[in-house]
Amino acid sequence: MKILVCIKQVPDMESKFRIDADNAWYSEDDLAWRMNEYDEYAVEQAVRLREQIGDSADLTVLTIGPDRVREMMKKALAMGCDRAFHVKDDVALRRDPFEIASLITAFAGDRGFDVIFTGMQSQDRGSAQVGVLLAEMLNIPVVTTVVNFSFADGVITVKRELEGGIKSVARMKTPALVTCQLGLNTPRYPTMPNIMKARKKEFITVNSVDLAKVDARLSTKKMYFPEKKGGLVLEGDAGKLAEQLLDILREKTMVLR
Amino acid sequence: MKALLVGEYRDGKILPSTYELVAFAQKIGAEAAMVMIGDTRTVPKFQGQLLLADAATYGEYNPDAHKKLVQEAVLRKNPDIVVLAHSSYGWDLAPRIANLLGAAQISEVIDYADGAFVVPVCNAKMRRNLKAKTAVTVVTLQAGAFGLAMEPEGTPDIEPLDIPDRVSSVELVSYEAAQKAAVDLSRADIIVSAGRGIGKKENVAMISELSEAIGGQLGASRPVVDSDWIDHSRQVGTTGQTVSPKLYIACGISGAIQHLAGMKKSEFIVAINTDRDAPISEVADVMVLADIKEFVPILIEKLKAVRRSL
Numbered sequence: 102m103k104i105l106v107c108i109k110q111v112p113d114m115e116s117k118f119r120i121d122a123d124n125a126w127y128s129e130d131d132l133a134w135r136m137n138e139y140d141e142y143a144v145e146q147a148v149r150l151r152e153q154i155g156d157s158a159d160l161t162v163l164t165i166g167p168d169r170v171r172e173m174m175k176k177a178l179a180m181g182c183d184r185a186f187h188v189k190d191d192v193a194l195r196r197d198p199f200e201i202a203s204l205i206t207a208f209a210g211d212r213g214f215d216v217i218f219t220g221m222q223s224q225d226r227g228s229a230q231v232g233v234l235l236a237e238m239l240n241i242p243v244v245t246t247v248v249n250f251s252f253a254d255g256v257i258t259v260k261r262e263l264e265g266g267i268k269s270v271a272r273m274k275t276p277a278l279v280t281c282q283l284g285l286n287t288p289r290y291p292t293m294p295n296i297m298k299a300r301k302k303e304f305i306t307v308n309s310v311d312l313a314k315v316d317a318r319l320s321t322k323k324m325y326f327p328e329k330k331g332g333l334v335l336e337g338d339a340g341k342l343a344e345q346l347l348d349i350l351r352e353k354t355m356v357l358r
Numbered sequence: 359m360k361a362l363l364v365g366e367y368r369d370g371k372i373l374p375s376t377y378e379l380v381a382f383a384q385k386i387g388a389e390a391a392m393v394m395i396g397d398t399r400t401v402p403k404f405q406g407q408l409l410l411a412d413a414a415t416y417g418e419y420n421p422d423a424h425k426k427l428v429q430e431a432v433l434r435k436n437p438d439i440v441v442l443a444h445s446s447y448g449w450d451l452a453p454r455i456a457n458l459l460g461a462a463q464i465s466e467v468i469d470y471a472d473g474a475f476v477v478p479v480c481n482a483k484m485r486r487n488l489k490a491k492t493a494v495t496v497v498t499l500q501a502g503a504f505g506l507a508m509e510p511e512g513t514p515d516i517e518p519l520d521i522p523d524r525v526s527s528v529e530l531v532s533y534e535a536a537q538k539a540a541v542d543l544s545r546a547d548i549i550v551s552a553g554r555g556i557g558k559k560e561n562v563a564m565i566s567e568l569s570e571a572i573g574g575q576l577g578a579s580r581p582v583v584d585s586d587w588i589d590h591s592r593q594v595g596t597t598g599q600t601v602s603p604k605l606y607i608a609c610g611i612s613g614a615i616q617h618l619a620g621m622k623k624s625e626f627i628v629a630i631n632t633d634r635d636a637p638i639s640e641v642a643d644v645m646v647l648a649d650i651k652e653f654v655p656i657l658i659e660k661l662k663a664v665r666r667s668l
Contacts, residue, residue, distance in 0.1 A: 115636075118480060118635075199462065225480050230465060233450065234456070237454050261450075263447075264446060265596075266537060267534065270531040271530055272529045273528045274527075318490060319488050320488070324479070324486045326483070330640055333644045339648055346657065350628075
């Protein structure tokens, strides 16, 4: 069984963001980077499937991005992926979902993956498009927002998370793709021996221009910070802050009366 | 502008998000038709054309057939934009439609300004105005971003919609009802919620003590529920409970869109956080910039003192 998991490196969402000079994206300087949270669940589920199948399984992890993604890819290898495929692209984060899905399709098109995992969305764009587009371009079934996954006899059974706590159960035959929701599993921490082992694993890098030439379908008119609502901001000594807050609650709410 | 709205139907009911699509079309002044895979007995209140396919024939979750039905509706109505809710139905279906139409998709639209669609970036810390380069644009709308000022009204002109191909590569097996919430947060006057910013599971006790000291219920954001720090029955947000208490205190909650959607109608919101730019600041009446571990115990002591003196 050939398994693929597609992951993305995103800024830590707690970062102090700045808008880039062209007003079309955030500045990628001086940010802390990590694996997209949804993708951690995707990697974990891919590794679990690989372990379930055993020696006949082969798990590739793919990403598109600049050189800084190597650290994240090493983590994915240490979690249990067999091989890393890095599509080197310095403007990857600015590419729209159609471009990204097209690039992955160019890679995956003739490699015959049986099961593909992606996160359901990225933390920075949150567009929730790439996984579905990829499956549609590859002409394989896809189910999104998966919170439970099982595989037996060529059939994938998943639970989808709907609204208000409702779930649905769906089934499809491989080859197929699932997009992973938070809480699907508990992503493992790489152990020291596995981090060492990962160093010896295959790590392939290709340039995106050598993979495919794709044109964007979206254009950015501007990027900016929203106007702040005029809420009160309190800071300073914790004791004084608590007094201030209680005064406000006394005045503005029914509490403490 | 001509819009085709893709209404939502599940388990014999029209989902309320359908009316957010109508509100959006009104707001941008689009001429709107609707397409829905539903049934003739349960039609949405809508003044205009409704292209209606039968859910019993095609299935409620059969994305292969649904995308082709929407494509057929697009051929008939020739819209500039195809509009869906950014929901489990919409985000699953929209990219399939976009791919079939060769159209660009813009996800989670919160506004339309100067001919561009406005979307949030990085957990709503930033905004981006986008335009499509393709003839047709598929858009999904953030839950709650658009609402009708009045009750929906009207009776649609129904136009039956059918396609020859009903094949599905995905089989919907069943629905699983929501677990009955052990705690009904929707009736609470005061809710004190814990987010990932409280640091570790052991600190839940401190937030719980704060909720007791102030006479409220303990709530939680999704990450702390996923980490098993607090039970799912206390989760606030689109996949948990929607609440509107008199006072909501968010402790260490950055304010993901899904959480904000579940609590932003609270009468008074206090956020205790170290990140001044956290998205929760957009809805907070008071933002306390402080370390939870230092601030909350002091607040509890002062609250207890106040209570004793009442």
